[in-house]
Amino acid sequence: xxxxxxxxxxxxxxxxxxxxxxxxxxxxxxxxxxxxxxxxxxxxxxxxxxxxxxxxxxxxxxxxxxxxxxxxxxxxxxxxxxxxxxxxxxxxxxxxxxxxxxxxxxxxxxxxxxxxxxxxxxxxxxxxxxxxxxxxxx
Numbered sequence: 001x002x003x004x005x006x007x008x009x010x011x012x013x014x015x016x017x018x019x020x021x022x023x024x025x026x027x028x029x030x031x032x033x034x035x036x037x038x039x040x041x042x043x044x045x046x047x048x049x050x051x052x053x054x055x056x057x058x059x060x061x062x063x064x065x066x067x068x069x070x071x072x073x074x075x076x077x078x079x080x081x082x083x084x085x086x087x088x089x090x091x092x093x094x095x096x097x098x099x100x101x102x103x104x105x106x107x108x109x110x111x112x113x114x115x116x117x118x119x120x121x122x123x124x125x126x127x128x129x130x131x132x133x134x135x136x137x138x
Contacts, residue, residue: 002036005113006116009044035131039131042131
């Protein structure tokens with residue numbers, strides 16, 4: 001079940017339901033399973049927040065089109081062509097980086113699922129140590 005909690009990162013937003021249900025139902029029966037499910041839910045919540053921020057930045061990149069048009073107006077034809085191309089390149093570059101970041105994020109979650117499936121105590125780099133004190137108090 002801990003592997004399912006980590007592997008549910010494949011389904012953005014909806015995948016957060018599985019670790020929350022596992023944590024809510026199994027945390028008192030198994031501290032290991034409770035910790036892994038809580039960790040997976042927090043990891044996916046961070047993915048949701050990062051996706052929202054990235055989406056806003058991507059939408060803002062579209063506002064660069066009119067700005068580059070205004071900036072290129074006083075220049076010759078070559079510069080008038082380069083500024084909008086730079087804007088388009090930046091927009092698609094941001095999209096490419098977002099896709100790469102999402103793939104790395106999902107890959108790390110799947111790595112956690114495989115690690116737990118093999119029986120090791122997986123902890124996300126920053127998130128695991130941060131959640132340890134919470135579980136010790138509970």
